[in-house]
Amino acid sequence: MSHALLATPLSRRSALRGTAMFGAGAAAMGLPFGQAAFAQAAQNWPELARWIDTYVRGGQVANMIAAVGRQQEAPDYVARGPRAFGQPGVVDQDTIYRIYSMTKPVTGIATMMLVEDGLITLDTPLADIIPAFANMQVQRQYDGPITRDNLEPAERQITIRHLLTHTAGLGYNVVQQGPIQREYMRLGLAPGQVSNLELARAFFDVDMAPSLAEFAERLATLPLVLQPGRRWSYSVSLDLLGYVIELVSGQSFASFLQERIFTPCGMSDTGFRVPRADVSRLTTNYFLMGGMPLPLDPASQSVYLQEPVFHYGGAGLVSTARDYDRFLKMLVGRGVIEGTRVMEAETVRIATGNLFPDTLVSGGEFTTEGNRYGFGAGGLVGTGESAGLFGWAGAAGTVGMVHTGLELRMTLMTQYMPAESLQVQAQFPRIVLQDWTAMAAS
Numbered sequence: 001m002s003h004a005l006l007a008t009p010l011s012r013r014s015a016l017r018g019t020a021m022f023g024a025g026a027a028a029m030g031l032p033f034g035q036a037a038f039a040q041a042a043q044n045w046p047e048l049a050r051w052i053d054t055y056v057r058g059g060q061v062a063n064m065i066a067a068v069g070r071q072q073e074a075p076d077y078v079a080r081g082p083r084a085f086g087q088p089g090v091v092d093q094d095t096i097y098r099i100y101s102m103t104k105p106v107t108g109i110a111t112m113m114l115v116e117d118g119l120i121t122l123d124t125p126l127a128d129i130i131p132a133f134a135n136m137q138v139q140r141q142y143d144g145p146i147t148r149d150n151l152e153p154a155e156r157q158i159t160i161r162h163l164l165t166h167t168a169g170l171g172y173n174v175v176q177q178g179p180i181q182r183e184y185m186r187l188g189l190a191p192g193q194v195s196n197l198e199l200a201r202a203f204f205d206v207d208m209a210p211s212l213a214e215f216a217e218r219l220a221t222l223p224l225v226l227q228p229g230r231r232w233s234y235s236v237s238l239d240l241l242g243y244v245i246e247l248v249s250g251q252s253f254a255s256f257l258q259e260r261i262f263t264p265c266g267m268s269d270t271g272f273r274v275p276r277a278d279v280s281r282l283t284t285n286y287f288l289m290g291g292m293p294l295p296l297d298p299a300s301q302s303v304y305l306q307e308p309v310f311h312y313g314g315a316g317l318v319s320t321a322r323d324y325d326r327f328l329k330m331l332v333g334r335g336v337i338e339g340t341r342v343m344e345a346e347t348v349r350i351a352t353g354n355l356f357p358d359t360l361v362s363g364g365e366f367t368t369e370g371n372r373y374g375f376g377a378g379g380l381v382g383t384g385e386s387a388g389l390f391g392w393a394g395a396a397g398t399v400g401m402v403h404t405g406l407e408l409r410m411t412l413m414t415q416y417m418p419a420e421s422l423q424v425q426a427q428f429p430r431i432v433l434q435d436w437t438a439m440a441a442s
Contacts, residue, residue: 041076045435049078051427055414056081060422061397062286062293063091067325067411068432072333075325075409083299084284093322096274096282097413098297098304100192100315100394104238106261106327107313108164108378109343111241112351113260115160116344119248122164122355125157126240129247132220133158138169139223143178151223156359158228160244163237165355165375166366169224170235173206180225187218191239191312192395193304194417195297200287208309212243212253215310229357231364238378242313254311264342265330267323272311274304274318282318285396288421296417315395321413328402328409331390351377352390352404369426393425401429408436 042049045068052064063081075093082089114120120129127134136154144150154169162168171180173190184190188209194200209215219240226233242253249256254272262270274282279299286293297303304318330337331352334345354374356365366373366380373389374381382389382403391401397419399412412428419425 041078044076044439045078045432047435047438048431051431052078052080055422055424059085060288060291060293061414061416061424063095063283064412064414065091065093065095065321066413066428066432067093067321067409069325069329069409070332071407072329072336072338075322075411077321079321083282084295085286085293091283091413094269094281094320095413096269096278096318096320097398097415098283098285098394098396099317099319099324099398099400099413100396101392102319102324102394102398102400103312103317104314104378105390105392105400106257106317106378107238107241107245108376109327109331109351110245110257110261111160111164112347112377113343114245114248115350116347120160120244122161122350123159125159126163126168126244127157129244130216130220132217136169136220136228137223138227139180139225142225143176143180146179146183146223154224155227156229159357160241161355161357162228163241163244164377165357166232166235166237167229167357167360167364167375168235168237169226169228169230169233170219170237170240171222171225171233172235175234176225180222183222187222189215189219189222189236191215191236191310192315193308193312195285196301196303197296197298200296210309212246212310216240216243229359230361232356232360232366232375236314238314239312242311245313252311253313261327261342262323264340265323265326265337267319267326270317270319270323270327272316272318273307274302276305279305281320283415285415285417287417291421293416321411324400324411324413325409328391328400328411331402332404332407332409352379352381352402354381354383389429393419395419397422397424399425399428403433406436408432 055061062085065079067075069075077093079091137151138154140150158168173184188207190206246253282299284299285297287296330342335343335348355376366375374383379390379392388403388405393399397414397416402409410432
């Protein structure tokens with residue numbers, strides 16, 4: 001995913017003046033979803049509609065759909081383009097997308113439910129749950145050799161807080177380099193799936209660890225890349241939390257998500273695979289080669305039509321604009337969606353707030369484009385003028401965020417890799433807030 005997520009500074013007081021106008025547009029979405037609803041949404045979010053048009057009509061992406069809503073109101077959808085280049089029709093709120101790292105906040109919120117249940121705390125040592133992590137070694141030189149002279153004992157135990165905020169010191173195959181990256185790949189510690197195409201598999205395929213349990217055990221044999229609690233470093237920590245959830249809850253990770261989040265939130269199309277019966281709703285994912293989109297994971301042959309080796313808590317889910325908006329709707333509702341309480345308001349407040357440990361060194365926070373952010377349960381947390389933001393993005397260009405102060409939620413679905421090859425993820429929140437500011441000022 002791209003780390004270039006920025007928010008346009010926005011006064012909560014001025015923005016709230018646009019509530020009545022927004023509500024009128026959202027009310028129109030109670031009608032059957034069709035061209036009239038599309039047109040109304042485009043009128044409500046003109047800059048967003050123009051921005052999406054630019055990318056789709058310019059041929060940079062096959063499609064985009066944005067879902068934007070406030071409080072418990074129905075969302076506006078702005079959509080352009082077919083599920084794949086050359087196909088008829090336009091994507092809609094039930095089109096299925098690979099959301100990759102937008103899985104992380106879902107896993108983070110699931111973990112916070114265990115905190116709410118009193119089964120763990122934010123500062124429970126990981127070793128209390130998985131003893132193999134009790135005596136971790138740490139690389140002295142970041143990404144240096146895995147030799148005795150480059151290792152030192154961990155200064156402190158890894159905690160649940162560290163795992164939620166990427167401060168555990170764990171590595172990531174998409175981040176690390178050198179010997180430690182090679183070991184992550186050799187041991188199958190590269191959670192995620194990309195394609196079944198032979199050419200793509202040559203670049204992306206990894207012989208994955210055969211289960212979540214084996215993933216955790218193998219991970220514990222490798223040194224950490226940083227001392228726990230010192231710095232933010234993107235990692236496999238949310239994948240490891242999937243196994244923590246299994247051990248603590250006594251349920252499989254997938255069944256816990258289904259029972260505690262997907263079913264009560266009404267997320268009927270979110271999961272770790274796409275049923276064959278729904279392949280007609282699945283998008284094709286593209287790889288941008290010199291700006292040219294090449295099919296990477298065609299829907300009819302998608303790797304997501306088969307069960308994954310295990311369920312990846314950091315990058316494994318597929319979802320729709322409607323479903324992910326419902327997840328965000330629950331967060332904006334402080335744990336309630338359409339009268340159903342999914343989690344306590346205080347748990348949501350903590351989960352979407354800054355959970356960085358007090359041992360963080362100066363400059364150790366999450367920073368992008370010169371802006372510093374906090375980190376919550378699997379997603380960034382806005383500070384200063386961006387206070388209220390919570391969410392994350394995915395490796396195929398998707399974005400899912402809430403602004404708790406404005407009670408605003410914003411989801412973007414599209415499908416291209418690598419996400420950093422376009423400025424989509426940096427621009428989307430800004431464009432939404434630009435339209436919101438215009439509504440507030442009118």
